[in-house]
Amino acid sequence: MLHPKEKQNEFQALFETMNLGVSYQNSKGEITNVNPAALKILGLTEDQMKGKTSLDPSWKAIQEDGANYPGETHPSMLALKLGKPVLNKIMGVFNIAENEYRWIKIDAIPQFRKGEKKPYQVYTTFDDISVIKKAQLQLKQNEERYIRAQKMGKVGNWEYNIKTGLLWGSDETLRIFGLDPEKNNFSRDYIEKKIAKQNFVRQAMVNLIEKGEKYDIQYEINIQKKTKIVHSKAKIIYNTNGEILKIAGVIQDISKKYKSKIKLRESEDKFFKVFKNSSNSIILKRLSDFKIINTNRATLKVTGFTSKELKGLKLSEIGVWKYKKDYKKYEKKILKKGKIKGFEASFIKKNGKNRIWQISGEIIQIESEKFILTIIEDVTEIRSAEIELKKQRDFTIAMTENQPAAIVACNEKGKLVLFNKAAKEWHGIDVMKIPQEKWAESYGLFKIDGKTVLKTEEVPLIQAFNGKKVVNLEIIIKAKNQKPRFVICNGASFFDSLKNKLGALVVMNDITHQKTIEDNLKKSENQIKKALSEIERSEFLLNESGKIAKIGAWEFNSITKERRWSNQVFKLHGLPVGKIPPFEKNYNYFIDGSSEILEEAMKNSLANNTKFDLELKFQNTKKEKLWVNAIGYPIVNKNKETVGLRGVIQDITEQKLIREKIAQTQEMHSLLANNTNDLICLQEPDSTFKYVSPSIKNLLGYEQKEFIGKQAFGFVHKDDVLPLKSVMTKKKFSISSTEAYPFRALHKNGHFIWLEFLSSPVYKDGKINYLVTSARDITQWVLAKEEIQKYQTSLQKLTTEITMIEEQQKKAIASNIHDHLSQSLVISKMRIKELKKKSQLNDINEDLQFIESHISDALENSRKITYELSPPILYQLGVIDALSWLLEDLQNKYKIEFRLKTTISTIKISELKSIILYRSIQEILTNAIKHASASLIKVNIKKTKKGVNIFIVDDGLGFDTSVLNEFKNQSGSGFGLFTVQERIKNIKGIFTISSKINKGTNIKIFMPQ
Helix, strand or coil: CHHHHHHHHHHHHHHHHHCCCCEECCCCCCEEEHHHHHHHHHCCCCCCCCCCCCCCCHHHCCCCCCCCCCHHHHHHHHHHHCCCEEEEEEEEEECCCCCEEEEEEEEEEEEECCCCCCCEEEEEEECCCCCCCHHHHHHHHHHHHHHHHCCCCEEEEEECCCCCEEEEECCHHHHHHHCCCCCCCCCCHHHHEEEEEEEHHHHHHHHHHHCCEEEEEEEEEEEEEEEEEEEEEEEEEECCCEEEEEECCCCCCCHHHHHHHHHHHHHHHHHHHHHHCCCEEEEEEEEECCCCECCCCEEEEEHHHHHHHHHHCCHHCCCCCCHHHHHHHHHHHHHHHEEEEEEEEEEHHHHHHHHEEEEEEEEEEEEEEEEEEEEEEEEEEHHHHHHHHHHHHHHHHHHCCCCCCCEEECCCCCCCCEEHHHHHHHHHCCCCCCCCCHHEEEHHHECCCCCCCCCHHHCCHHHHCCCCCCEEEEEEEECCCCCCCEEEEEEEEECCCCCCEEEEEEECCCCCCCCHHHHHHHHHHCCCHHHHHHHCCCCCCCCCHHHCCCCEEEECCCCCCCCCEHHHHHHHHHHCCCCCHHHHHHHHEEEEEEEHHHHHHHHHHHCCCCCCEEEEEECCCCEEEEEEEEEEEEEEECCCCCEEEEEEEEECCHHHHHHHHHHHHHHHHHHHHHCCEEEEEEEECCCEEEECCCCHHHHCCHHHHHCCCCCCHHHHHHHHHHHHHHHHCCCCCCCCCCEEEEEEEEEECEEEEEEEEEEEEEEEEEEEEEEEEEEEEEEEHHHHHHHHHHHHHHHHHHHHHHHHHHHHHHHHHHHHHHHHHHHHHHHHHHHHHHHCCCHHHHHHHHHHHHHHHHHHHHHHHHHHHHHHHCCCCHHHHHHHHHHHHHCCCCCCHCCCCCEEEEEECCCCHHHHHHHHHEEEHHHHHHHHHHHHCEEEEEEEEECCEEEEEEEECCCCCCCHHHHCCHHHHCCCCCCCHHHHHHHHHHHEEEEEEEEECCEEEEEEEEEEE
């Protein structure tokens, strides 16, 4: 007999290793214990389950019909409430680890303490029955597939008893003739009334019975005022005595197939009209030799070559490709992938002009030969505008990114648009899409105490955006993994020439070092059902249905290697019924790589229990090349092992060929109408739209149906209507016209966009029948011109704002050092002198002398820093005196000879211009000192009638002045000579420079007065 502890150990081992999920819940329904099997079934950890009740909504429990499973009706909760076992309840629970629902069967048994009527806990077990549930679902799906397989070709069966004269039809046959299968009013009289040509059908039946001729006909039937085209086959069924028993046949609705052929012809006509009238160049080349077969009218405008000049030649032979490597790359891509879109390269027109073309092409098949359909769009003007915009953006970025100060700005909506390199580094974050109310928290903005986070309205940029001028506002930036940084902020809103707010800008300077000096001074102070096998072994299609739809069923047992084919599979192979070829030769019927594809698919299906559905090339014993659709499903035994495959195979050659022809034509038309940004239209002579391409949605926001039947002038800007009518009245859009006309069109959202269009008339009986019009969006090009001008204006204003803010900050810092730091140093020095006079401190006299000496040095350095940051002489006496002081200071510091010569004592310009002029000259002198290795620098100031000329000449190394255009390579606080040039231009001055290697550099600045 086992010891109680051994029993407990044995129970615990069983509890932890059993496959059945087990949980214990106390009288409150809270889970107190759970075994590993339960955790695995639910995809949870022990911590995620313990303490929860069945009422917790996070279980996401559902009933078998998909409805929510109320927590209070959970078996464990019912068992606690009723005091009775609750058994065999089915529930779906969400497995978080596998991200899917698992189905479980639950038994809940209440447990009682001796003498008590209420249970103190409930013991719940649950079994994972997901596999059984999935099997039930698979069984249902297979039944649906079986029904769909019967209806795949919309094939119906019918029988006619010659003796009784009775006619029978399957459900699908009744549907074809417009009857309800539930009522079954199928009769010979009814059918004959629906047949358009009754004599034709009767004669075919007579010929079958009397002459034994083949009954295989197509005819029209009229059902509910609609015409259908049907295809019917029939044969005679004899009894054992050789007497005619009945006529059995099949019938199929082929209306869609018939209409597809008509649609194919219409699509081809439509394609050639668009090809002829497109505003883009369209070229058709033969794939075998890349020679041009045909071009449209627009090709002359784009390339400069006529159709006669291009026909029979290759594009590579006429010299339009500027670079041979681009042509080879284009040719390689289209041969490899069969198509190419948006290939951009440089080209040369017939007149020698360089252009940028965007080429799209695709290999298409017309009849039995392959061609390359190429579309060329000239994007030269767009790219030129983009380059100009990029230059302006690059300059702005270069200017702000190289500032030692942190610069942030927002647009007119208050959204961040500028966050320069220093700002990203200081804030320790490179994200701008943060709402204003989160700025202080996300960017670590604190008050000067370092503890209080700024309120939204206290953030410097928000203050500036709200109209307040931010002047010398001190805050602390506390970024992750960085020491707190003291910064001083200056900023304001800025506006365009019409006083419309463009946004706000704040410049922050790091004053941590200065603060440190001040602080230092202060311191000195987480089973499948068997019925499935029978359903799966059922035939997929009835034999008669398979004949007309050309569908056959097959089965393969991978264990016994036994195979079964329906009659239609033998017919498809061209083999006698019953004679299945050896297994190894079966793949030989599949050609052009299809055998490898099928073999791999069957192996994969057997190995991974997956379905396959393939369209393959096939050749039977009659050497007929066909297209077949092969579908296969795995056969699984009760042990869930794949033991074979079962499926269908259908001859889809005719459908495939029709689909391919339609697809080819539609793709050619789609390539023109859908894959181009241009708008293609058919219009009445009075401008009423008959057809509009889908690109109308992208261009103007309208659906196609919103344009059909309406005149073009209703969508044209009122100022452009009369000029447009005038152009059309004067027949500007004749066959010989290649000039595009621009106008503004109304977008659905209410704004206008710029379009330019070409129109060509299509004649019928000598009169204009309709117009083929193509239009393209040139708004980007028009707006680009306006944007460039706007950028230039904003850029000049931004440069001036930054300069002024920087000077204000320097002046404020200098004043702070002078008023606080310098005074503290002077007072400290005076105190040291007093201490030195006391005889009782003679022992530390040497230390006092050392401190006094260092305070004197610090005092002298603070004065130098003050003058370098903001020389008072500039504001008090003007530029010339400030330059005189600067040259003297530089000469003493760098031991280079400086000479100043001037014929005037002052330059009469505004304070802003004085600051920019002084800083620009200071930058020029600093560059000469750093890079020129000059021994003499001369500054000559001369007065003229129109203003003042300032000449700066050095005898240094000289340099190549072309590097001034490479502003992105400039660095430092002055941005280099390029920035000086831009600053002088912003204050209406003129900056010129000349330099020779080893001869020196001459700079001239002219300031108008």
